[in-house]
Amino acid sequence: MTRFLxxxxxxxxxxxxxxxxxxxxxxxxxxxxGSSTNLNDQFPWGLxxxxxxxxxxxxxxxxxxxxxTVHIFHLERFKPIVRPAILTAFIGYLLVIVALMFDLGxxxxxxxxxxxxxxxxxxxxxxxxxxxxxxxxxxxxxPVVLERFGLRKPLRILKSVMLPLVIAGVLLSTLHQSSLxxxxxxxxxxxxxxxxxxxxxxxxxxxxxxxxxxxTIFESYHSSRAFGRQLEFPLVKRLSEVLAVVLAFYLALRxxxxxxxxxxxxxxxPGIERWLFGLEMVxxxxxxxxxxxxxxxxxxxxxxxxxxxxxxxxMAHRMNVAITGIESASGVRYTPKWMEVVxxxxxxxxxxxxxxxxxxxxxxxxxxxxxxxxxIKVKPMPVRNDAFQTVAPVR
Amino acid sequence: xxxxxLYDSTRCVGCRECEKACSSRxxxxxxxxxxxxxxxxxxxLVTIRTHGERxxxxxxxxxxxxxxxxxCPVGAFTKTAAGPVVYDGTKCMGCRxxxxxxxxxAPAYDWNSRLPKVxxxxxxxxxxxxxxxxxxxxxxxxxxxxxxxxxxLVREARKRMAENPGQYVDKIYGLQEVxxxxxxxxxxxxxxxxxxxxxxxxxxxxxxxxxxLKHIPDTVTVGSVMLSGIYWLTARRxxxxxxxxxxxxxxxxxxxx
Numbered sequence: 001m002t003r004f005l006x007x008x009x010x011x012x013x014x015x016x017x018x019x020x021x022x023x024x025x026x027x028x029x030x031x032x033x034g035s036s037t038n039l040n041d042q043f044p045w046g047l048x049x050x051x052x053x054x055x056x057x058x059x060x061x062x063x064x065x066x067x068x069t070v071h072i073f074h075l076e077r078f079k080p081i082v083r084p085a086i087l088t089a090f091i092g093y094l095l096v097i098v099a100l101m102f103d104l105g106x107x108x109x110x111x112x113x114x115x116x117x118x119x120x121x122x123x124x125x126x127x128x129x130x131x132x133x134x135x136x137x138x139x140x141x142x143p144v145v146l147e148r149f150g151l152r153k154p155l156r157i158l159k160s161v162m163l164p165l166v167i168a169g170v171l172l173s174t175l176h177q178s179s180l181x182x183x184x185x186x187x188x189x190x191x192x193x194x195x196x197x198x199x200x201x202x203x204x205x206x207x208x209x210x211x212x213x214x215x216t217i218f219e220s221y222h223s224s225r226a227f228g229r230q231l232e233f234p235l236v237k238r239l240s241e242v243l244a245v246v247l248a249f250y251l252a253l254r255x256x257x258x259x260x261x262x263x264x265x266x267x268x269x270p271g272i273e274r275w276l277f278g279l280e281m282v283x284x285x286x287x288x289x290x291x292x293x294x295x296x297x298x299x300x301x302x303x304x305x306x307x308x309x310x311x312x313x314x315m316a317h318r319m320n321v322a323i324t325g326i327e328s329a330s331g332v333r334y335t336p337k338w339m340e341v342v343x344x345x346x347x348x349x350x351x352x353x354x355x356x357x358x359x360x361x362x363x364x365x366x367x368x369x370x371x372x373x374x375x376i377k378v379k380p381m382p383v384r385n386d387a388f389q390t391v392a393p394v395r
Numbered sequence: 396x397x398x399x400x401l402y403d404s405t406r407c408v409g410c411r412e413c414e415k416a417c418s419s420r421x422x423x424x425x426x427x428x429x430x431x432x433x434x435x436x437x438x439x440l441v442t443i444r445t446h447g448e449r450x451x452x453x454x455x456x457x458x459x460x461x462x463x464x465x466x467c468p469v470g471a472f473t474k475t476a477a478g479p480v481v482y483d484g485t486k487c488m489g490c491r492x493x494x495x496x497x498x499x500x501a502p503a504y505d506w507n508s509r510l511p512k513v514x515x516x517x518x519x520x521x522x523x524x525x526x527x528x529x530x531x532x533x534x535x536x537x538x539x540x541x542x543x544x545x546x547x548l549v550r551e552a553r554k555r556m557a558e559n560p561g562q563y564v565d566k567i568y569g570l571q572e573v574x575x576x577x578x579x580x581x582x583x584x585x586x587x588x589x590x591x592x593x594x595x596x597x598x599x600x601x602x603x604x605x606x607x608l609k610h611i612p613d614t615v616t617v618g619s620v621m622l623s624g625i626y627w628l629t630a631r632r633x634x635x636x637x638x639x640x641x642x643x644x645x646x647x648x649x650x651x652x
Binding site: 029030031032033034035039040041042044045068071072073074103104105106107109110112113116117118119120121122123124125126127163167170171174175178182183185186187188189190198201 | 434435436462464465466467468469470471486487488489490491492494495496498500502503504506507508509510511512592594595596600601603604605606607608611614615618619622623625626629630632633
């Protein structure tokens with residue numbers, strides 16, 4: 001029995017978060033959203049939508065980015081990181097669905113959009129895409145489980161449909177990563193011009209691709225610390241180069257768009273908005289500028305921190321759209337209740353725990369023993385352990 | 396005939412009889428405390444707000460092309476041909492996109508319920524069938540709120556403005572806002588002084604979304620063709636490279652083998 005008791009500091013934090021989340025879950029479902037959140041008629045979407053859904057879906061973008069890179073663009077050298085990326089995406093989407101179960105007023109009706117159609121609704125599209133893409137992710141991830149248990153026949157069937165699955169996955173992700181931005185198109189009157197733009201869907205999409213790259217770098221670094229397995233450094237370096245280009249493109253589009261709408265004059269008015277806007281911009285521009293330097297790209301630790309900075313900038317952008325921009329334009333104030341924060345932190349902790357647990361049980365980082373998937377002839381990748389060694393010695 | 400309401404702020408005396416009548420129709424309790432809350436909520440679906448000597452009315456505006464109808468993922472809202480925007484609580488899953496999208500903050504949520512639903516005015520759509528006016532108009536002692544056909548009410552509003560020069564600002568609120576609404580307002584002072592948003596676009600809001608959503612079928616078609624094409628091309632390039640031996644693999648410079 002005692003072996004299930006928390007021992008390390010982080011296990012203790014995890015146990016405490018889970019206990020608090022259990023209490024909040026009771027309050028949420030027994031007493032309703034009014035008792036568990038600071039939402040009201042003037043501010044109906046809060047932390048759970050702004051962070052758990054908008055950031056959560058974005059942070060899971062590595063799944064489609066890498067599936068496309070390896071399975072469609074045939075950049076095989078990235079193959080070793082497809083599985084961790086798909087696992088992250090799968091866990092991410094499942095957590096987004098859990099978060100929605102807390103946020104929806106009547107979550108047991110979450111299937112309603114599947115039969116009660118309204119194709120004019122962005123939310124309808126998001127609902128369908130999330131449902132379908134979670135299914136695609138489950139199927140993209142299934143080979144790992146099938147391999148583990150040596151089920152060759154279903155594995156063969158699955159691999160024969162992998163290409164259409166990957167294509168469907170990329171399209172579905174494209175549609176709903178951008179649609180999360182489209183959600184706000186109908187609120188030109190409620191979202192500050194610092195964030196409202198007809199280009200929101202495109203900005204959401206490009207920034208999600210950036211997150212796909214940054215999350216891969218982030219995960220690779222952490223799995224090297226936790227499991228002694230990591231990506232070859234040249235691959236990390238290559239990802240960081242692409243990230244710099246994606247960021248440059250995103251920032252150029254964002255700034256040109258703001259200029260054309262005359263949104264910069266808003267920065268002259270006092271208030272918290274301009275600082276939060278500045279924070280978002282700095283967190284994104286800094287890693288871009290740094291990553292364009294060869295000297296920086298030669299240091300694993302610098303690449304890691306650049307990715308972290310961008311991930312924070314990305315989250316700042318989503319939170320600014322969902323909360324800061326709405327607050328400033330509709331003149332309402334919202335601070336999440338502690339119960340909202342507990343659920344959000346609890347879901348993040350759960351995500352980390354499930355990722356560790358699954359990677360311990362299933363061959364996520366090891367090379368595929370089975371025959372290669374979809375017509376790709378895989379040369380076994382030489383295992384190099386010195387990738388992030390300067391930062392994290394392999395245990 | 397499209398049912399609509401005309402509210403004339405210059406006639407309103409702030410007696411709140413409309414609030415009381417509306418609450419009784421919905422079976423909601425009404426008392427002094429609720430009367431003092433000058434906002435639309437699950438407790439009352441229409442409210443009169445005080446601005447010094449003047450009054451304004453807040454409730455669902457029954458837009459001609461409503462944001463709530465377009466955003467609801469389950470189609471719980473319908474703009475009926477007769478005018479009212481009605482809500483079907485049995486479909487609603489509680490995503491509250493209607494509340495986020497509504498330019499008038501009309502839908503209210505039952506935050507403390509375990510089975511929460513949205514509440515909003517339905518322009519007494521059941522009474523419309525019987526040809527009866529809304530309860531709020533019926534109960535108004537000053538005829539500040541009247542029910543009628545939208546076109547007739549626009550004519551009536553213009554007539555009042557023409558017959559009483561100087562008494563009204565030269566604007567019918569709701570005629571053009573977000574593509575027009577089925578609740579029209581008249582005022583003696585500029586509308587932003589009595590709590591109405593005058594910065595709303597003239598364009599109906601669903602169009603802003605549709606500009607993007609209409610591209611989805613094309614995106615899917617072009618996207619799948621493009622992705623399949625890239626797959627085929629890169630697969631072929633790889634085959635060629637392998638056939639030609641390692642010497643021709645310059646493009647894969649990242650691979651060490």
